[in-house]
Amino acid sequence: MSMINAFGQADFARLPPEEQVLIERRARVLGPAYRLFYERPVHLVRGEGVWLYGPNGERYLDAYNNVASVGHCHPRVVEAIAAQLAVLNTHTRYLHETVLDYAEALTATFPPELSQVMLTCTGSEANDLAVRIARTVTGGTGIIVTELAYHGVTATVAEFSPSLGRAVPLGAHVRTVPAPDSYRRAPAEAAERFGAEVRAAIADLERHGIRPALLIVDTIFSSDGIFAEPRGFLKPAVDAIREVGGLFVADEVQPGFGRTGDALWGFERHGVVPDMVSMGKPMGNGYPVAGLVCRPALLEEFGRRARYFNTFGGSAVAAAAALAVLGVIRDEALVANAATVGTYLRERLRAVGHPAIGDVRGAGLFIGVELVRDRATKEPAPEIATRLVNGLRDRRILISAAGPHANILKIRPPLVFAVEHADLLVGAIEEVLNAG
Amino acid sequence: MSMINAFGQADFARLPPEEQVLIERRARVLGPAYRLFYERPVHLVRGEGVWLYGPNGERYLDAYNNVASVGHCHPRVVEAIAAQLAVLNTHTRYLHETVLDYAEALTATFPPELSQVMLTCTGSEANDLAVRIARTVTGGTGIIVTELAYHGVTATVAEFSPSLGRAVPLGAHVRTVPAPDSYRRAPAEAAERFGAEVRAAIADLERHGIRPALLIVDTIFSSDGIFAEPRGFLKPAVDAIREVGGLFVADEVQPGFGRTGDALWGFERHGVVPDMVSMGKPMGNGYPVAGLVCRPALLEEFGRRARYFNTFGGSAVAAAAALAVLGVIRDEALVANAATVGTYLRERLRAVGHPAIGDVRGAGLFIGVELVRDRATKEPAPEIATRLVNGLRDRRILISAAGPHANILKIRPPLVFAVEHADLLVGAIEEVLNAG
Structure with a gap:
């Protein structure tokens, strides 16, 4: 056992x-x-806003869960789902208005080129569909990802999710490039370097007779270690994949829906317009809904040759849930909150000044804190990260760690996180670090 | 457009x-x-039991939708979901009781060998996971399916879902066998014949250097044309795949949860115990929840080498939804209802006696009506099926058609379908046939 x-x-x-x-x-x-x-x-029985509760009423501050993005059990989302559940929950082969209301509201948040959406249940399904579309449209199969990318768990997507570990082999058609690490490599060269690395991966695919189909990146490089700076560094890589007829897919499953604090979508920091954008986790605040926003020319070609039907994708209830979430993000100004509180939290984390804190980075309420044994050598300190994660858990604050050495704290709270919660988190981090 | x-x-x-x-x-x-x-x-705005409603209050009898299996908007399921949504909706990396209550209740409905479950959001994800597990455990990649099988829409599963059509190529590691057609081929020989065909497919895989990983069948062959008889015909095929170290996966996404009327699971008609059983559509009566029930030795081996985490799979709300559905099926005796009403409906359909009705078959409330131009030659009559599907729609009864020639009516109503609804359906079928 x-x-x-x-x-x-x-x-x-x-x-x-x-x-x-x-x-x-x-x-x-x-x-x-x-x-x-x-x-x-951790044993949980209840949630509300940024708080989760154990069976004896003990309260945990949630600084990790990005799914309940507008807050655990947000009443407006709960009511929207409950109301629609009681009235109708059918699929998209009948006409229903809510899925259209949502599709219009969602695509309105994108640049005009990205005007159509296909709805699925999970981010994995959205990325899987992106591959099916890219293969159909480009005729290629090659896929380029970063070295520790996570894009999902279907067999096809797991083949280009190196963060799943060695037990899940990468596909023969998959190439990895180093993440645009702004801490260990000169940020000023990130754009040029990342572009050159993608070009090298393309050349290697072609040398093996594999036509490139897509470059896919999580636009804040969540599992690689959270890299948001400098703005715009993605552009040369996107140009490179397009030059050979491949597509650029922005995986917004983690950064999307306002988390980065400057816009609803992480790719907007980079001045590029993707060919497809996948999204999921926070989209229904826990209700399983995900999607893929596309340029219509891609779906025109895909739709001419193939069909796609997802039984639960875009159902009346899924659409109602997602519409409520979008409404809350707008009405409660959660993008601005992510920016304000995120900036405050990064400043406070930097001010801790403990020698183990090598770097504090990120955008909005997606923050990475890199822990090192030595600030000069930048040697990773996974043991300190583990101690912090478990030490915070003992102090009833939930976070996790990421990166190739699992030495980067991954702070990714519900977007209703406020300054007072940031203070609690930083105070507890100081306590654990100073107790060590 | x-x-x-x-x-x-x-x-x-x-x-x-x-x-x-x-x-x-x-x-x-x-x-x-x-x-x-x-x-x-059809434009829908409301649902209740076996009824769906259009915007002007017009009422449709639903004789097709198997997702809302315990009836559209069943109050007990709606309340269970709404109640849990308001309290907590987190994932399986924290401890929560409801997912365990459900997993225990679900596995209790299976033979003791099938004692563990992995939860996903869609049947596609469940079948996709079955492939990942089978590849890991058997070391093989070969997959055998029936000629018009449908198992899902992920890239990997679409490769062995020939019903998606020519635009979606089958994988090089996929072999198809003819469906066990009880109408066009002698039913008495079905077991031996299906077994021999699977053996031939295995031999062909091996001749190509491909080690067989799994045989997967929808246990009522939903998209092949609905074949339930004779009981037990699957056994030789299951023996054949096991002899070469492959696994047998029962796809219960459509037949499962009592639809076949004699048990909760379609494979039980066949006296076999699968290695894995996938399920989905009706599992949450519309809430996106699906799963894969497995023999523990498979998950022991898979879990030793790989991880699997599905963000929304097995969440507190998914578990509450599925638990309510299982409770309704039991408390409203819907398996028995499927048997009784299904038998009655098949008898009434046979009694119509129209020359276009070549065959009426199925089990419980999963019924196929094969339409032919001539009962002697059994020449398929897709034009009559299309006329019936649209004619019934004009009479506000919803069904669809399936099979290689799309000439088989697929009758698959919510399990709360009663004798009076069967009468309405048969009356309308007679009307359309006689108007032709």
Whole structure:
């Protein structure tokens, strides 16, 4: 019976009996592919705004979960879903207005070139569909991603999600390029360098007789380590893939819907207009809805040759959920909040001044804190990251770690995160660092 | 602007202005890969039980939609989802009780060998995961399916879903076998014949140096034309794939959750215990939840080497939705209802006695009516099927057609379908046939 979780062996004996029972039940019916966060897993029964609650009323500050982006159990989203559920929930082969209201509202947030959307249930399905469309339209199969990219879990997408680890082999048609690391490599050269690396990957694909189909990047490089600066560095790489007839796909599953604080979409920092944009996680604040916004010429060609029907994708309830989320983001000015609180939080984190904090970066409320053993050598300190993640958990604050050495704190709270929550988080980080 | 739908060019000019506007909006923002049912698409605004309603209160009898399996907008399911949405909706990396309650309730409906479940959002994702597991565990890649199988829309699953049509090429590692057609081929020989065909496909894979990974069948062969008889015909084929180290996957996305009327799962008609069982559509009565029930040895091996995390899969709300559905199926005795009403409906359809009705078959509330030009030659009559589908739509009854010639009516209503609804359906079928 495996007790392994995402941060190593669970400290089973230290857990309350109630949680031990839950872990045993999980091992029995869900099996070993399911992992829990933390050495001492967290048991949750309730959520509200940025707060999550355990069975005894204990309260956790959520500084990690980007799905409940407008806040856990936001009443407007809950009501929109409940109301539509009670009235109708059918698919897109009948006419229904809400999916059109949503598709129009969503595409209105994009540059005019990106005017059509296909709806799926998960970000994985959206990226998987992007591949199907790119293959059909370009005739190519080659895919370029960053070295620690995560784009999803379908068999096809897992083949170009190197962050899944060695057990999941990359496809023979997949090439990786180094992430645009603004901490370990000169940021001023990021654009030119990233472009050159994509060009080299294209050349290598072609040398193997593989025609490039797409370059896909998470526009804030979430699992590579969170790289947002300098603005505009994506452009030469996008030009490179287009020169050989390939497409550029912006994966906005994590940065999208306002998290980066300057716009709804992360690619807007880069002055490029993608060919396709995938989105998911926060789109329905937990309701499974995702999508792929496209240039119409691509769907014209794809639609001429293939069909695509996703049973639950774009259902009346999915559309109602997503429409409510978009409304909350607008009405509660959450993009501006992400900018303000994100800037404040980065400044406060930088002011901590602990020698283990090598870099504080990101955009809006997507923040990376890189932990190092030595600021001069920048040697990664995964042990400090693990201590922080578990130490914060013990202080009832939820975050996680990312990057090739798992030494980068990944701070990605619901967008309703306020200055007072940022203060709590920074205070706890100081406590754990100073206790070490 | 494409107006093509699943039954040909929409009769656009005949539509009310309101529906014309909706179709124009669809073409503009959803694009041409989206198809509508019917020459005159149906506009829906409300659903209840077996009924769907248009904008002017006009009522459609739903004899087609298997997703709303316990009835459209079933209050118990709506309340369960709404209640959980308001309290908590997080993922499986924290401890939560409902996903375990559901996993235990679900696996309790299976033979003891099938004791673990992995939760996804869609049937496509479940079948996609089955492939990932089978490849990891068997070391093979070969896949055997029936000639017109449908298993889903991810790139990997589309490669073994020949019903998607020629625009979606089958994978080089995919072999197809003829469906076990009980109408055109002697049913008494079905078991032996289907087994021999699977053996031949295995031999062909091996001759090409491809190790077989899995045989996957929809246990009622939904898109091949609905073949349920004779009971037990799957056994030799299952033995054949296992003899070469491959796995047998029962795709219960369409037949599962009681539709076949004799048990919750279609494979139970066949006296076999699959290695993996995928399920989806009716699992949450419209809430996007799906899953893969497995033998634990497979997940032990998969979990040792790979991870799998599905953000929305097994969330607190997904589990609450699925648990409510399972409760309704049990408390309203819907399996027994599927058996009783299904038998009654098949008998009434046979009694129609029109020469175009070549065969009435199926199990429970999954019924195929094969339309032919001549009962002796069994020449398919797709034109009669199209006339019936559209004629029933004009009489406000929703069904569809399937099979290689699209000449087989596919009757697949919510499981709360009653004798009075069966009477309405048969009466309308008689009307359309006699008007022709």
